[in-house]
Amino acid sequence: MSAEATKAQERPVTAELGKEFGLSAEEYQNALDILGRTPTFTELGIISVMWSEHCSYKSSKVWLKTLPTTGPQVICGPGENAGVVDIGDGDAVIFKMESHNHPSYIEPYQGAATGVGGILRDVFTMGARPIANMNALRFGSPDHPKTRHLVSGVVAGIGGYGNCVGVPTVGGETNFHPAYNGNILVNAMTVGVAKTDRIFYSAAAGIGNPVVYVGSKTGRDGIHGATMASAEFTEDSEEKRPTVQVGDPFTEKLLIEACLELMETDAIVAIQDMGAAGLTSSSVEMAGKGGLGIELTLDTLPMREQAMTPYEIMLSESQERMLIILKPGREEVAKAIFDKWELDFAVIGHLTDTGNLVIKMYGETWCDMPIAPVSNAAPEYNRPWEPTPKAADVDDSVLAGYSADLGDTLAKLFGCPDLASKRWIWEQYDSLVGGDTRFMSGQADAAVVRVPGQTKAVAITTDCTPRYCLADPVEGGKQAVAEAWRNLSAVGALPLAITDNMNFGNPEKPRIMGQFVGAVQGIGEACKALDFPVVSGNVSLYNETNGEAILPTPAIGGVGIMPDAMIAVGIAFKNEGDVILAVGETANPYGGHLGQSIFLREILGREEGAPPPVDLAVERRNGDFVRGLIHEGLVVSSHDAADGGLIVTIAEMALAGGIGAYLTGFDGASPRVLFGEDQGRYVLAVRPDVAATVQEKAKAAGVPVTVLGETRGTSLSGRGGDIVSLKRLRDANETWLPSYMAAEL
Amino acid sequence: MKAAIVVFPGSNRERDAVAALEAVSGTKPHLVWHRDTELPKVDLIVVPGGFSYGDYLRSGAMAAHSPIMREVKARAEQGVRVLGVCNGFQIITEAGLLPGALMRNGALKFVCRVQHLRVENTDSPFTKKYAKGQIVRYPVAHGDGNYWTDAETVKRLDGEGQVAFRYVGDEARADPRGNPNGSVSDIAGIFNAKRTVLGLMPHPEDAVEALHGNTDGKPMFEGLVEALS
Numbered sequence: 001m002s003a004e005a006t007k008a009q010e011r012p013v014t015a016e017l018g019k020e021f022g023l024s025a026e027e028y029q030n031a032l033d034i035l036g037r038t039p040t041f042t043e044l045g046i047i048s049v050m051w052s053e054h055c056s057y058k059s060s061k062v063w064l065k066t067l068p069t070t071g072p073q074v075i076c077g078p079g080e081n082a083g084v085v086d087i088g089d090g091d092a093v094i095f096k097m098e099s100h101n102h103p104s105y106i107e108p109y110q111g112a113a114t115g116v117g118g119i120l121r122d123v124f125t126m127g128a129r130p131i132a133n134m135n136a137l138r139f140g141s142p143d144h145p146k147t148r149h150l151v152s153g154v155v156a157g158i159g160g161y162g163n164c165v166g167v168p169t170v171g172g173e174t175n176f177h178p179a180y181n182g183n184i185l186v187n188a189m190t191v192g193v194a195k196t197d198r199i200f201y202s203a204a205a206g207i208g209n210p211v212v213y214v215g216s217k218t219g220r221d222g223i224h225g226a227t228m229a230s231a232e233f234t235e236d237s238e239e240k241r242p243t244v245q246v247g248d249p250f251t252e253k254l255l256i257e258a259c260l261e262l263m264e265t266d267a268i269v270a271i272q273d274m275g276a277a278g279l280t281s282s283s284v285e286m287a288g289k290g291g292l293g294i295e296l297t298l299d300t301l302p303m304r305e306q307a308m309t310p311y312e313i314m315l316s317e318s319q320e321r322m323l324i325i326l327k328p329g330r331e332e333v334a335k336a337i338f339d340k341w342e343l344d345f346a347v348i349g350h351l352t353d354t355g356n357l358v359i360k361m362y363g364e365t366w367c368d369m370p371i372a373p374v375s376n377a378a379p380e381y382n383r384p385w386e387p388t389p390k391a392a393d394v395d396d397s398v399l400a401g402y403s404a405d406l407g408d409t410l411a412k413l414f415g416c417p418d419l420a421s422k423r424w425i426w427e428q429y430d431s432l433v434g435g436d437t438r439f440m441s442g443q444a445d446a447a448v449v450r451v452p453g454q455t456k457a458v459a460i461t462t463d464c465t466p467r468y469c470l471a472d473p474v475e476g477g478k479q480a481v482a483e484a485w486r487n488l489s490a491v492g493a494l495p496l497a498i499t500d501n502m503n504f505g506n507p508e509k510p511r512i513m514g515q516f517v518g519a520v521q522g523i524g525e526a527c528k529a530l531d532f533p534v535v536s537g538n539v540s541l542y543n544e545t546n547g548e549a550i551l552p553t554p555a556i557g558g559v560g561i562m563p564d565a566m567i568a569v570g571i572a573f574k575n576e577g578d579v580i581l582a583v584g585e586t587a588n589p590y591g592g593h594l595g596q597s598i599f600l601r602e603i604l605g606r607e608e609g610a611p612p613p614v615d616l617a618v619e620r621r622n623g624d625f626v627r628g629l630i631h632e633g634l635v636v637s638s639h640d641a642a643d644g645g646l647i648v649t650i651a652e653m654a655l656a657g658g659i660g661a662y663l664t665g666f667d668g669a670s671p672r673v674l675f676g677e678d679q680g681r682y683v684l685a686v687r688p689d690v691a692a693t694v695q696e697k698a699k700a701a702g703v704p705v706t707v708l709g710e711t712r713g714t715s716l717s718g719r720g721g722d723i724v725s726l727k728r729l730r731d732a733n734e735t736w737l738p739s740y741m742a743a744e745l
Numbered sequence: 746m747k748a749a750i751v752v753f754p755g756s757n758r759e760r761d762a763v764a765a766l767e768a769v770s771g772t773k774p775h776l777v778w779h780r781d782t783e784l785p786k787v788d789l790i791v792v793p794g795g796f797s798y799g800d801y802l803r804s805g806a807m808a809a810h811s812p813i814m815r816e817v818k819a820r821a822e823q824g825v826r827v828l829g830v831c832n833g834f835q836i837i838t839e840a841g842l843l844p845g846a847l848m849r850n851g852a853l854k855f856v857c858r859v860q861h862l863r864v865e866n867t868d869s870p871f872t873k874k875y876a877k878g879q880i881v882r883y884p885v886a887h888g889d890g891n892y893w894t895d896a897e898t899v900k901r902l903d904g905e906g907q908v909a910f911r912y913v914g915d916e917a918r919a920d921p922r923g924n925p926n927g928s929v930s931d932i933a934g935i936f937n938a939k940r941t942v943l944g945l946m947p948h949p950e951d952a953v954e955a956l957h958g959n960t961d962g963k964p965m966f967e968g969l970v971e972a973l974s
Contacts, residue, residue, distance in 0.1 A: 159855050163886070164796040166757025250755050250799025342754065430857045430886040432951050433794075435761040450956060452760070565956055658919065 001307040003362040009309055010041035021048035021224070022231065027379055034373045042311045042359060042366040047374060049224070049277040049315060050284060053541055056378040059507035060539045063520045067534045068527045073496050074535055075196060081122040081272060082190075083535025084199055085497045087561045091451060092196045093458055094128035097136070097189035097501040097557040099540035103244040104186040105233070108153025113161040113247040114319050115188045120165060121273035124256050125322065127200040127263050128192025131434065132449045133162045135172040135188045136462040136501070136555040140181030142417050142740055147176070150184050151425075152741065157247075158188070159428040164249035165256065169429035170440040170447035172462055176417040179466075182233060182545025187501045187538075189557040191460055193451050200263060202272040204290035204325045204351055209269055211283070211294060211349040212331070214338050215255050215321040219304035221245045222278070222317025232506055233545040251320040251343070258341040259322065265337075267330035274321040280314045282323040283349075284357060288371045295358040296349035310359050310366040325351065385513035391471050393595045394609035399671060402604060406674070407724030409603055410651055410716070413644055415732035416602045417740075424737040436565075442656065444570040445487040445640050446560070457565035459493030461558045465643075466551035467596050468611030473515045477522025477554050478614045482679060484558030485530045486640045489623035490682055491568045492630035493560030495530065500537040500556055505549025507541045515552040516541075523554060529616035532558070569630050571639040572657035578636050578711040579691040580661055582646060584622045584681030585704045592676025598644045599675035612677050619680040625703045626682050634694055637685035645675040649683045650708065651716055651729055660715045660726055665708035667719060685711055746973040748774040748789040751817065753808045758794035758831065758950065765950035766791070769966035770974075779811040788973035789826045790817055792833030794886070794948065804847060804889040805835030814840050826870060826973065827942040831887050834934070834944035843935055843944045844902070845894035850887070851927025857886040859958070860925055860947055861918055862910040862933050869940040870972030872909060874964035880913060881961035883947035885925055890946040892928035892935075899930045909943055910934040 011017055018028035021044060031039055031047050039047060049055055057064065069077035075092055076084035082096035100115025116133060123130050135158055140147045162169045167190070222245035262268060270290070272282045279296075287294035298313050308316075326334055331347060338345035352358070359367035413419055422441065431440040436450040438457060446461040463483040469476030481498060488495040500523060505512040527533055543550040562568060586592050594600050595609025629635050637657065641649040647666070654660050666674060686694050691707070698705035709718075715725040739745050748766050752759050759776065766774045775785050779797075784790065797808035808814065814836070821827045821842055829837035835847045850856060859882050864875040875881065894902070902908050910933040914923025924931045926946070934945025949962030 156854070163855055163857075163888075164755070164757075164799065166795060248799070250796060250801065253757065253796070254754055427858050428855045430855070432857065432884050432886060432948070432957075433757055433761065435764055435951050435953075435957065438956050 001362065003364045005307065006309045006362060013038050013041055013044050018044060018048065021045065022052055023048050027051055030377055034377055035369055040366060042314060043369055045311045045315050046280050046367060049280055050374060051378050055277050055281055057539055058379040059381050059383050059541060060502065060516065061380050062382050063517055066520060067524045069533050069535065071531060071533045074533055077535045078537060080201060081125050083497060083499060084126065085535060085559065086196060090196050092194050092199060093191060093559055094123050094126050094194055095189065095191040095499055095557065095559055096122050096536035097187050097499045097555065098122065098538040099501055099503060100186045100188065101183060101503065101540050101543055104154055105184050107244040108150050109157040110244055110246050112154040112157030112186050114245045115186050116158055116161040117247045117249065117252050117319050118275050119188045119190045120167065120252060121275065123190040123192040124259060125200065125271050125273045126194065127198050128194040129260060130167045130190050130192040131436065131452065132191045132447060132460055133167050133169040133188065134447065134460055134462050134557065136464065137172065137174045138180045138185040138466065138553060139176050140184065141178040142176055144181045148741060148743065154186055155425050155428055161247055161249040163430040165253045166433050168431050168433050168437050170431050170437055170449060171460065172441065174422050174425060175466065177466065177551060179551045182548060183543040183550050185503050185550065185553055187555045189462060189499065191458060191559060198263065200268060200271050202270050202286050202289060204270050204286040204292055206269055207292065207351050207353045209328055209351045210326050210331055210347045211296065211351065212324045212326055212334065213301055213321065213346045213348045214324060214343055216248060216251050216318055217302040217304035217344055218313055218316050218318045220308065220312055220316060223312060223315045232542050245317045245319050247319050254341040254343055255320055255322065258338050258343055261337050262334055265333055267326050267334050269325040269327055271322060271324045274323060276317065278315060278317045284371055284375065286323065286325065287351065287357065288375045293352035293354035293356045293371065294349060295352050298348065298359065298361040300346050301348050302344035302346055310361045314359065383507050383513045384510045385517045386510040387514050388473050388518055391608065391610045393593065394600065398594065398600065398604055398606060402671065410647065410724050411728055411732045413598065413602055413648060414729050415736045417736065418598060419644060420736035421733045422737060423734060424741055438565040438568055439491065439570055444568065445490040446493060448491055448565055448568040450565040455564045457562050457568065459488045459491050459560040459562060461487040462555055463487060463558065464553055464555040466553045467607065469519060469552040469554060471596050471611050473518025473552055474522040475611050475613055477519035478526040479611060479679060480554055480556045481523050481526035481530065481532060482614045482616065482619050483642060484556045485532055486619065486623055488558050488560035489627045490638045490640045492627055493562045494627065495532050495558060495560040497533050497535045498527065498556050498558045500534050500554060502537065502539045503543055503550060503553040503555065504541050505544045512549055519552055519554040526616055530620055567631060569635050569638045571653050572637055573653050573659040573685055573711045574636050574657055576659060576711055577688055578685040579688050580650060580708045580710060581684045581686060581694065582681060582706045582708050583626055583684060583703060586646065586673055586676055586678050586681065591670065592672030593678045594672055594676055597675055597677045599671065612679050614679045622680050622682065622703055625698065625701050629694060634686055634690050635684050636687060639683050641681040641683055642677065645677055646683065647674040653683060653685065654716060654726055655730055655733065658726065659711050660713040660717065661709050662712040663709035663716065663718045665706055746770045746789060746970045747772060747787045748791060749777050749784050749787040750774050750791045750793055751777050751779065751813055753779040753797035753811060755797045755799055756793050756795035758948065761950045762791050762793045765953045765966055768953060769963060770970045777813060779813050782812045782816060784816050784820060787825065789828065789969055790820060792827065792829040792836050794831030794833060797832055797836060805832060805839040808836045809839035818842065821942055824941055826969065828871065829944040830948055830950065831946055834946055835889060837942065837944050842942050843937055844898055845892055847889050848891040848893055849889055850891050855888040856925045858884065858925065859920065860885045861913050862947060863913045865908045865911055866906045868906060869936060869943065870969050871943045871965055872968065873972065874968040882952065882959050883949050883962055884951045885947045887946055890926040890928065892932045894929060902935060905938060907936045907938065908932055909936050910945055
């Protein structure tokens with residue numbers, strides 16, 4: 001390859017080419033104005049990814065700024081690779097959730113696998129050893145011809161990557177809805193721990209300091225991946241398969257160990273992974289944050305393919321690569337570590353005082369442009385938006401004609417795609433490697449993972465109820481945060497902070513932008529009221545195909561802390577004769593909130609009404625009460641009452657423990673009371689000898705607590721006899737997903 | 746008891762093995778890098794789980810040819826106890842310390858769950874603290890755990906007491922499922938002829954403390970400490 005051959009591959013830089021690269025006419029003109037000349041082909045490529053929605057957050061930034069991001073526990077909020085929160089004793093928890101939606105639809109295995117790889121790098125690049133992975137997945141209707149293939153590929157990809165790197169995948173959530181038929185969501189979250197005095201940031205410093213490339217070699221995969229993620233899908237989107245990256249978890253595992261080893265020395269000034277927009281975003285962001293220039297000479301950069309051009313190298317999204325600014329003279333120390341782990345190591349440039357990004361290769365300069373003006377000129381739009389019209393709650397007329405047997409209704413609910421057991425999925429994930437997993441998916445409302453070498457543990461959950469968000473983005477955003485906070489409290493953890501992964505449709509449509517704005521408002525309100533700030537996040541827009549948008553899905557990843565992993569409480573009933581208590585009230589004007597409930601959709605066939613409102617003060621009071629009881633050792637089993645309402649919550653606890661329930665608290669109750677999805681509620685099982693104490697404490701705290709019955713037998717039963725056997729519920733619950741995946745349905 | 750744990754690029758359960766050995770024996774095991782050619786003087790060598798060399802070739806095939814494995818084989822011949830777990834089982838089988846082979850799981854999917862096992866032979870330092878026929882629960886977490894050998898060898902392994910653990914399942918248990926991977930004759934773990942080498946797919950090291958949900962793996966390490974101290 002030569003300069004001449006490179007030039008022969010380049011195309012004339014015009015507004016047309018800019019458009020092809022995703023720049024609007026106005027943005028293209030702006031680039032010309034900043035440079036005072038026509039950009040080179042390489043420069044245009046770099047500018048287009050820097051200004052892509054994916055990298056610049058141009059539609060969302062103005063709203064994201066309104067979110068609460070601080071608190072006494074926050075060490076580092078949004079803006080770095082991941083959020084950092086103090087967990088005491090000189091330890092920090094570092095975490096983030098990120099989407100890999102577009103690639104996962106086009107190539108599910110690699111799309112999901114590299115999603116996991118990318119989020120792992122965001123966390124270990126800050127100095128943390130990853131201790132847990134989570135994920136939030138949304139697929140289209142089970143009847144859609146692609147759904148089975150996508151579930152199969154995504155799950156295998158997440159497992160294939162996470163299992164190999166040796167980080168346990170401890171939980172997540174999976175929903176199905178036709179709105180995701182053309183745009184699935186794959187949101188992956190990593191949680192790591194580090195010492196508070198050994199946290200690494202990305203701002204470059206020190207003119208002349210060497211810029212080092214480590215990890216995998218660069219290939220032609222993923223070029224313009226960030227641009228793809230910034231546009232709607234059309235019929236021909238599958239032709240974009242070459243923009244999907246290919247993951248190598250083995251190299252990632254070596255990279256984790258090598259980077260953590262290097263971090264134990266004092267050689268590093270700054271470090272960042274090469275994620276979206278690869279070498280472009282890492283070099284520009286690192287130099288930009290440090291207010292410096294950077295000069296790269298790409299001839300010695302490790303390449304996987306021959307005859308690569310500077311444009312291709314700068315835009316490649318090849319995986320498992322990091323960029324490091326070293327202290328002067330530490331190249332040998334660092335190289336020895338990467339040699340030990342058999343990873344590529346190359347000094348590819350140095351920091352300068354020019355403020356420019358300079359790219360040299362084949363003896364010529366292909367890019368020489370000022371970083372700050374280009375970064376600062378990244379567009380920021382206050383896009384027009386329309387508030388989502390409020391829906392009224394459904395009244396009792398929806399129940400007219402419903403007279404099904406309660407046991408039949410429960411069996412049907414437990415076998416519906418959203419409530420069916422996801423065992424088929426989570427048994428493909430190594431949830432135990434590391435030996436620190438106390439609870440994983442299905443065992444408790446939040447995963448609980450001990451901090452290695454200590455007794456304390458972090459609790460982790462991912463939550464969002466998209467059907468609520470569609471009906472009312474503000475309440476839905478609030479609910480997502482409240483549910484995450486509740487799930488952490490339900491295991492006994494003190495909620496600390498969240499990461500938000502905002503998945504929406506095309507922001508250029510005011511209706512969609514209104515969903516985004518509403519969700520941000522709701523999230524912000526809940527975060528403030530619950531002292532639960534946002535410390536990291538990711539925005540994925542343009543989740544639309546042929547004009548059909550996904551349900552608004554602001555997925556929330558919540559993290560909490562508890563002093564001892566062994567105080568955590570799971571959902572399973574443990575003993576016969578425990579008293580079953582409901583904490584919180586079921587009392588909207590109709591006596592139980594059915595609007596947008598699972599019961600309404602699955603049993604009555606209606607998706608309508610307002611979502612249940614969240615009273616944040618009540619939420620906090622009830623959660624603090626439950627957490628307090630758990631810390632006092634008074635709770636045997638604990639589960640928040642969410643999808644499906646109180647009766648489904650109790651049945652889930654019974655199934656998890658293999659012990660039934662004799663229910664006395666529902667005599668004559670309407671389906672509203674049984675299946676209403678009112679917020680801020682928990683179901684607890686306590687030993688009979690402490691039930692009175694718990695009720696007294698509740699009274700003192702002003703928390704409504706009602707006795708629903710006791711744990712007993714192998715069925716759900718009441719004064720009228722058996723309602724449904726656990727065996728029937730288990731069969732319904734465990735059969736659906738495996739049968740569906742085996743194409744038996 | 747002094748122990749060494751061999752670490753390959755891609756090993757990922759060495760920390761679990763360290764924790765289990767240290768908790769039971771009170772002594773920190775040595776970690777030995779795959780490119781080393783010598784082992785310290787130890788009573789037990791553990792080849793841990795993970796994805797050595799990414800398992801991009803047949804699982805364990807690359808690691809079996811790494812420099813340290815020559816030394817592991819030599820020590821095994823001298824009678825030093827060797828425990829290969831999961832990827833470690835694959836590696837020591839590929840290295841010829843045990844008969845048979847480990848193939849892709851029958852269902853072609855990775856499987857992670859707590860699995861019931863039956864202890865088949867207690868006449869070894871690994872299994873002496875269990876009762877013959879005892880049902881124990883260890884987690885499994887593997888994609889290539891489908892043990893295969895021909896019928897004649899299975900018969901010989903049974904006859905010579907070389908089958909250490911079998912997968913079992915029945916309706917009376919919390920999880921009724923048996924064989925998770927299609928292994929021939931439900932074999933979960935086997936000994937060499939002298940019962941000084943044990944390879945098994947399930948993870949006793951992830952079942953040693955209350956946090957793990959059960960401590961059925963602890964007696965394995967207690968037995969080793971008792972026999973080798």
